[in-house]
Amino acid sequence: MATLSTILRPDSRPVGEPIDGIALNGLRAGVLGANDGIVSIAALVVGVAGASPGSSAILMAGVAGLVAGALSMAAGEYVSVSSQRDAERVAQLPEHELVHPWHAAFASLGAFLLGGLVPLLVALVPWGGGLVPAVFAAVALALVLTGSVSARVSGAPVWPAVRRNVVGGSVAMIVTWGIGTLVGLAV
Secondary structure (H helix, E strand, C coil): CCCCCHCCCCCCCCCCCCCCHHHHHHHHHHHHHHHHHHHHHHHHHHHHHHHHHCCCCHHHHHHHHHHHEEEEEEHHHHHHHHHHHHHHCCCCCCCCCCCCCCHHHHHHHHHHHHHHHHHHHHHHCHHHHHHHHHHHHHHHHHHHHHHHHHHHHHHHCCCHHHHHHHHHHHHHHHHHHHHHHHHHHHH
């Protein structure tokens, strides 16, 4: 049976051993794609909540953002990794060392969807005026998890990865909530 460890570390590389290019590509597309989904959908949800608290617009924006973001991430990964693969072919790397654009695209799409579901599902609960704090708390916990996993997979220290995830995500949510609040006052 596949475990999270074998999914994230399919090369069975011991923790702390340097990560190779193919595994790094999987890390970027998977774990960090989830982080992008968490932060972007959370920022979208709290931004709309700042402009129009308690409205169905929060759900519509969240679902539209989830689909658009996942497709955008997949297309971006495919294009980016295809360009990397072209460069690797020019460098005449062996076929087994080439990165795989479709793998990266689907990993990014799936990870973004899973990550983005965290704030979206929290936003579906009738929190009343507590929606923004509830999303913020759930997202902070999810960002601790993605930071920890990405550090573990890459062999990097955990605390800096967790800190930058939580700080970056928090800033994104605070800024979009503030802008949403200002827009809500103006319209």
